[in-house]
Amino acid sequence: MTHPKGMGLTLALVSAVAFGGSGVAAKPLIEAGLDPLHVVWLRVAGAALVMLPLAVRHRRLLLRRPALLAGFGLFAVAGVQACYFAAISRIPVGVALLVEYLAPALVLGWVRFVQRRPVTRAAAVGVVLAVGGLACVVEVWAGLGFDALGLALALGAACCQVGYFVLSDQGSDSEESPDPLGVIAYGLLIGAAVLTVVARPWSMDWSVLTGTAAMDGTPVAAFLLLGWIVLIATVAAYVTGVLSVRRLSPQVAGVVACLEAVIATVLAWVLLGEHLSAPQIVGGAVVLAGALIAQSSAPAKTPEKPVASGGPERELSTPGTTA
Numbered sequence: 322m323t324h325p326k327g328m329g330l331t332l333a334l335v336s337a338v339a340f341g342g343s344g345v346a347a348k349p350l351i352e353a354g355l356d357p358l359h360v361v362w363l364r365v366a367g368a369a370l371v372m373l374p375l376a377v378r379h380r381r382l383l384l385r386r387p388a389l390l391a392g393f394g395l396f397a398v399a400g401v402q403a404c405y406f407a408a409i410s411r412i413p414v415g416v417a418l419l420v421e422y423l424a425p426a427l428v429l430g431w432v433r434f435v436q437r438r439p440v441t442r443a444a445a446v447g448v449v450l451a452v453g454g455l456a457c458v459v460e461v462w463a464g465l466g467f468d469a470l471g472l473a474l475a476l477g478a479a480c481c482q483v484g485y486f487v488l489s490d491q492g493s494d495s496e497e498s499p500d501p502l503g504v505i506a507y508g509l510l511i512g513a514a515v516l517t518v519v520a521r522p523w524s525m526d527w528s529v530l531t532g533t534a535a536m537d538g539t540p541v542a543a544f545l546l547l548g549w550i551v552l553i554a555t556v557a558a559y560v561t562g563v564l565s566v567r568r569l570s571p572q573v574a575g576v577v578a579c580l581e582a583v584i585a586t587v588l589a590w591v592l593l594g595e596h597l598s599a600p601q602i603v604g605g606a607v608v609l610a611g612a613l614i615a616q617s618s619a620p621a622k623t624p625e626k627p628v629a630s631g632g633p634e635r636e637l638s639t640p641g642t643t644a
Contacts (some may be wrong), residue, residue, distance in 0.1 A: 330570025332561045339558035341584030344414035345592045346546045346554060347406055349534035353543060357406040358520035360550070365398055365516055367551035368559075369399030369509035372502075376510055379503025386499050392484065393504055394511025403516065405475045411471030413595040415586030417607045419458050420475035422582050423451055426484035431483055443614055450611030457604025503565045509555075537594040582609055 335609075347360050355363075369376075382390060408417040430448075433439070530547060533540035586605060589595040597605070 327567045332565035332568070336558050336562035336565055337565075337581045338584055339553050339561065341418075341581045342588055343550055343554035343558075344405070344409050344418065344585050345536075345588045348409050348414060348550045348589075348593060349536045349541065350546055351406070351410045352528065353532070353534040354526055354529045356525070357410045358403060359518065359522060359525040361402045361406045362513070362516045362520040362522050362525075363547055364550045364555055365402065365509055366513040366522075367547070367557035369506075369513040371551070371556050372509050376506035379500055379506065380560030382499055382503045382507060386504070386511060389499065389502060390507040391511060393508035394482045395515060396484035396507045397520075398512030399515045400484070401478050402512075403519070404478035404481060405593040408471050408474035408478060411468040412475065413597070414589035414593065415582070415595060415597055415605065416458055416601070417471070417475040417478075418582045418585045419454075419476045419608050420472060421482065422608055423476070424479040427479055427483045447611045450614065451608050452611070454604045454607030454609075454611055457600050458608060460592050483643070502560070505563065506560050536592055 343364075347357075347364070350360050351357050405417060405421060408420075530543045532543055532545055534543050535541075536546075580607065586597065589598070
């Protein structure tokens with residue numbers, strides 16, 4: 322019989338790989354002519370359609386937790402993914418995701434200055450490391466060599482992750498915690514509804530999906546890339562992430578979640594030819610180390626609190642997604 326923690330680690334790794342592959346599949350579609358918002362809409366709407374049976378099964382959540390569902394749909398689904406996909410249309414995938422991983426540090430700022438709860442010295446050190454590592458990733462000594470709007474969008478994704486953590490913290494306080502799969506299903510539905518208004522998919526160039534997209538010069542069928550984004554990088558990633566958290570502590574799941582940034586960077590290097598300089602690689606490692614220290618060192622009221630655990634796209638039940 323498989324040990325629960327062993328299975329949990331396996332599921333967490335699968336989730337990290339799935340989420341990490343979203344950017345490398347989306348960027349060729351964007352470069353082929355699709356607007357980043359249209360790619361996000363396709364991803365979220367497709368995943369919402371797949372998860373629709375779960376939404377029907379957990380329809381009572383609409384009455385019990387409307388604010389939580391709305392917040393999750395707006396921040397963890399629509400906000401994170403729209404900002405992230407828009408960011409990777411302007412800056413490298415690895416850089417965008419590393420910037421997004423400032424979220425654990427930003428969460429500590431919320432805990433300390435908004436909630437006025439103490440944080441440990443180690444957590445503060447983690448924040449300093451994350452900010453210093455980010456400075457290396459964006460090469461501030463070169464006068465911000467990256468597109469400023471792209472960096473701002475990546476930071477927007479990080480801020481949306483903070484909103485998710487705060488909502489999850491509130492949602493886990495009650496005596497009857499909502500089923501995480503139901504919250505994911507409705508979050509995707511609400512996110513799809515919001516993105517439909519914002520992205521206006523009726524103006525999309527649908528012909529792009531019938532052609533090919535170049536992945537570092539290699540043509541790949543666009544519908545295969547879209548299938549990966551919807552089925553693997555969204556549905557499978559969310560489900561395996563939630564199941565892994567149920568078998569692991571939030572801290573352990575958060576550690577594995579940090580691998581998403583590494584996986585995304587490696588995949589972008591291999592599949593998209595997006596090479597990072599030595600200082601950027603070192604800076605990325607420092608960002609991950611700082612995020613890891615920050616999210617594993619912040620105190621929580623109870624073991625279930627998600628104040629400083631991993632990425633939003635994988636921690637709904639204990640504590641995220643996210644992507």
